[in-house]
Amino acid sequence: MAVPSEDVLTKVSTEAAEDFIDAYYTALDGSRTTISSYYMPQQTLPDGRIIPVIVYNGNVLANAAAFQQMFENNMPFTHYEVQSVNSHIMNPTFSSADLQKQTPDQERSEKNMSVLVQVSGYVRLEERKEGPMKGFSETIVLVPNVAAMGKGKGKGSEQRSWLIQSQNFRYVV
């Protein structure tokens, strides 16, 4: 399997971050029933820890479904506005066993990574025009969606290219 060149790696990792962030915050604002589809399936690691990890303002969420439920039932109007995004490759050889088995060579090698994303922006709460605003910072670790590989791009939940493995959100202003 050929190792992708540095420019391909940069392209994949930055565009993954941009596309994901774009869709994810839109879902928080307006398609809350789809929120949990942005997270990897729950998994217990050999050391007993459970992923995905979701920490929101210091609240540790049990799983993606609990997070989605908070947004569906308790969160008033939100408008997230992303002002800055940056991303790095965290692990350039993210070769899960599933990934090795299922995917065509090129896609596997190009998406064979986990991506660390850092976002800075603000969220307007409760009311579109006059609602209170809070500045936020969010760090997200994305992993390739093995189930979606080889199936082309699409919008359905099983088709998302990248999924959240770890997330840390904070109001900072």
Added chain:
Amino acid sequence: MTASSIAARRHAAPAGTSRGGIAKRRGAVRADRDGDLMMDAPGRGRGKIGKAGARTSTGSAGTPLAARTADSRGARNLERLTAGLGGVSRPRASNSQKPLKEIKITGWSGNKAKASDDGGVSTLIAWLEKRATTRNGAAKKAVKIKKSRVDGETLVISVNEDDVPAVLRVNGFVFAGVNIAMERPRSMSPETSQSGAGHELKRLLTSVIDRRYNSSTKLLDLRDLAHDPEIAATGLFNEKESTRAKFFPALMKVCEGIFGTLQQRKEAVLSITLENNEIPSTTAITTIAPTFPDLKNLDLSNNQFRDIASLEGWKLKFRHLEHLVLSGNPIEQENPDYHATITRWYPGLRFLNGVQVRSEEEAAINIKGVTRALPFPVKGPSFVDQDKVAENFIKNFFPGFDSDRATLANYYYDAQSDFSLSVNTAAMRDPNQQQTGVPQEWDSYIKKSRNLKKVTHLPARMSRHFRGPQAIAECWATLPTTRHPDLAMDPSKWLIECQPIPYVPDPSGQSPLGVSGLLITLHGEYEEIDVPSGQAKKQRSFDRTFVLGPGGGPEGVRVVNDLLTVRAYGGFAAFKPEEENAVSTVAAAPGAPGGITIEVAEQMVVELTKQTGMLPQYSKDCLEQAGWDFNKALETFAAVRQNLPAEYFAQAPVLV
């Protein structure tokens, strides 16, 4: 990133072009016979920027005046009335600032954001405000869209008169893949005099309200409007939905004139009935909500509300509603389960269609709750370390960054370590400080900034990414000298969280799937120091994300990733937990420690909670089992960790 910002970014070039076109058009402002400025030149459509695909049908607004039917005269009069009421002579003076002007927007309905619940309207409005603000002259005063309504393919927005030019400068821009077209405010007759027709309408509507308002029951009776002889005679409340859409805004203007300020309206009108008006959705009557936001009783019975969607516009309005009547609407047949949804929307609602849905106590608790408590209350940091690796790293890192960056880079970073920097030039500022006039001066950062929202070309993204200690140290050397607050002395100025993270690269190559590492997220501030004098020049806030993994350095730790966001100073008030943790009450409970003080025991519980991620009560249990020997408690925890059920650890907060 929203769809709108993509569109904006993708179409930066057309935006630039249109500015010239608008500048030309501004020359069209002229004076009328009396020398008063008239902004509305005749044949206004012709002055528009001719953009391919920008023009779509504007509905009745595009019809030549002569071709209009007599039937629509009422609508025009109403508009004149609305405009006139919005003018200088408007009676409500106390809390009004500037008169509002309407702008019609077309061509937006095919946008890519239309899949969202409201057809992309809220996204469009946010986008318009942002675009218009950046074009609002040197002052850059934020442009606010005060009101909006959708009339078929047309979105009608209301803005302060002063903001009209800025909004119009956005005309022809591309929103989410489509060109939008705007039409200037109509009927901008000189504002000091109301036209005869407008005056007559105001008199008429005032008379209608006088007749239909009962000051002893505080009820505004708007039943059977189509059968009101006074209204019917004018043809204002006829079959045409577009005409009706104008009726309620005008009526509400008159109400504001009659009942006065928001507080006075709240006291004067407790109940409104809109029974028997063939109303299909809240769209046409939406202006009632901002005029009477504190309404307690609302009767919508015997109308044409068909589904939840037709009521959705008022989902977040009327936060003090106690009684709602929806009987006699098609929704009863089409969606018999609507009660649950409606009850959930209005947390203070006690009666729906006369049937009790909540006790008074429950409603009172809900109301108090919703005004403040948002989900995800700000809690103290979630800091789950491993063998103090993260703690030691942080304690070394920032003093090192302030004093000797080259040594620091060689200490923690290896050939595969990555660093990059992003500047958020638009970040919110400290709400407790007035420093809006101070320039931010990003010169020393901006050429290194890798903000992907701004830096779109691949070569720039590659060159602003630094790998290896030497490249990283060289980048750091160009950044201003910093002084971070002392971690021990000034802990409130920091917010530091840490979580273990799997699949971090293993430099030894022994674990191809990667090994466990730590994800550290830090938020804080620093001062930029003028080196010769040692004086602080500038205060900044920052967010910094580290991924730590095993490595060959002195501490066996390497930085895998280091992402830094620098932004305007935002203070540290947001870091403070909203409520004090319940830890102290737990630790102070009986059964505590022999030989050590309550305070020390509390600190041990807090520390163990931090280090293990367990809930405080289990940390306390664990310490008790270990005889209040902290290290023994940690060992106990490590031994049983994998067998502990999930409920031992911090969970999602219980739903209210």
